[in-house]
Amino acid sequence: MKSLPPLGDDAVVRLSRQGGVAAIHTLTRPRExxxxxxxxxxxxxxxxxxxxxxAIEDPASGRGDQRFYEIEVCYRIGEQDDRMVMKVPEDRAPGELVHLWDKGEVL
Structure with a gap:
């Protein structure tokens, strides 16, 4: 299983909801x-x-018009920029993630 890298002041988390029958950009409501x-x-x-x-991310999310949350974590290790991308099926997403995406704030 993947582990979360150390995240410092330079870290940025980008959240969006993807998938579904019609890909409509305004429905993704990306958050940063x-x-x-x-x-x-x-x-x-x-x-x-x-x-x-x-623990619940699934790289195959989005197949068969399934909605999923895409989480991109951009961070820095030493002098090098890096990123991690996770896909979490909407039907398995924790409530805290949904709230973070929906309201753009931490509980």
Missing amino acids: IAFAQCNIDQRTRICSVLEGCL
Whole structure:
């Protein structure tokens, strides 16, 4: 299983909802959360949500018009930029992830 890399001030989390019968950009409602703008409690809760998603992520999500949440985590290790992408089926998504995508805020 994948593990979450250390996320510092430079980390950015991008969330969107994908899939379905018709791909309509306005329905994806992409969100971007910059760790530099979050306090330590918010970062801890976001990391907790991301770690929970690692256990249920499925790279095959989106087949058969299934909706899924795409989570892109952009981070830096030393001098190198890196990223991790997860696909979480909508029907298995934790409530905290749905809230984060829907409201753009941490519970």
